[in-house]
Amino acid sequence: HYAQHELTAQLSGAVGNYTVLPPRVEALLAAELSLPVEPVSTQVIPRDRLAKLVGINALYAGGLERLVTEIRLLQRSEVGEMAEGFGAGQRGSSTMPHKRNPVASENLTGISRVLRSHVEIALQNIVLWHERDISHSAAERLYLPDNLGLVVYSLRRLQQLLAGLHIDRDAMRARVTAAPGVQSSYYLHQLLQRTTASREELYARIQALAFAAGTDGGDLGAQLELEFKVQLPRLGYAEMLAHYQTQYEAVKLRVQPPAAEQEQ
Numbered sequence: 001h002y003a004q005h006e007l008t009a010q011l012s013g014a015v016g017n018y019t020v021l022p023p024r025v026e027a028l029l030a031a032e033l034s035l036p037v038e039p040v041s042t043q044v045i046p047r048d049r050l051a052k053l054v055g056i057n058a059l060y061a062g063g064l065e066r067l068v069t070e071i072r073l074l075q076r077s078e079v080g081e082m083a084e085g086f087g088a089g090q091r092g093s094s095t096m097p098h099k100r101n102p103v104a105s106e107n108l109t110g111i112s113r114v115l116r117s118h119v120e121i122a123l124q125n126i127v128l129w130h131e132r133d134i135s136h137s138a139a140e141r142l143y144l145p146d147n148l149g150l151v152v153y154s155l156r157r158l159q160q161l162l163a164g165l166h167i168d169r170d171a172m173r174a175r176v177t178a179a180p181g182v183q184s185s186y187y188l189h190q191l192l193q194r195t196t197a198s199r200e201e202l203y204a205r206i207q208a209l210a211f212a213a214g215t216d217g218g219d220l221g222a223q224l225e226l227e228f229k230v231q232l233p234r235l236g237y238a239e240m241l242a243h244y245q246t247q248y249e250a251v252k253l254r255v256q257p258p259a260a261e262q263e264q
Helices: 023-032 048-075 103-124 135-163 169-178 184-194 199-213 220-228 237-255 259-263
Strands: none
Touching: 048 103, 048 135, 103 135, 169 237, 184 199, 184 220, 199 220
8 A cells, every 4th residue: 555655756856846857757757667746745755755664664574573583482492382494404503403593583583673773764864954955865875775675585584484384283282281270261260150259269279279280280170179169161172272273263364354355
């Protein structure tokens, strides 16, 4: 939408009054570039237009870093639920041969920070003396090619990363089924329906038992049944997976409507 409606072309002369070329030539140029004509140009196109472009790219960079940070966290040795692809002959750590570092994610994290840093320059470039000086020019010759080039490069690098991403479903399943207290919120809501205790009382007791279970794999549900003398419906891995899959499909439908709706 921005490229089609807000990125403009200008060929109206030194002060925007067409002293050399007529508006017809400007219109021909704009049509050749598939851009609208800048309606309020002077010597330069108002730089808030470029500031908006750089801001859009900065928002993209924020989303990019959010994604690759999650990959980096899940690839840690103590988690091991996800890993970047690792080619034959590739090295991880320079000193620890057993490691597989998330080099692409780390690279994209750094690029994201560079892209966001360009916002300040773009905002500073909006202010020009009588809309005529070229103080913006030196800065734009440096940061603008880098900004656009890094966006293109990062998209290609991200595509390669995701294509080769390894997801360890067994590690995820083991963590979900082994973690004591992982179902504590579920038990809280079940006990609210089956006991006369207040939510605050139940919350405090479930919290204490979950903390006490630690990492020894204690059966939190069994402890709660014994203490409150009730029978709690158990939620296994298959049931949790089915529930999450239902929620995932609902989110997917919101962000990616069916093809029939997209065509309308």
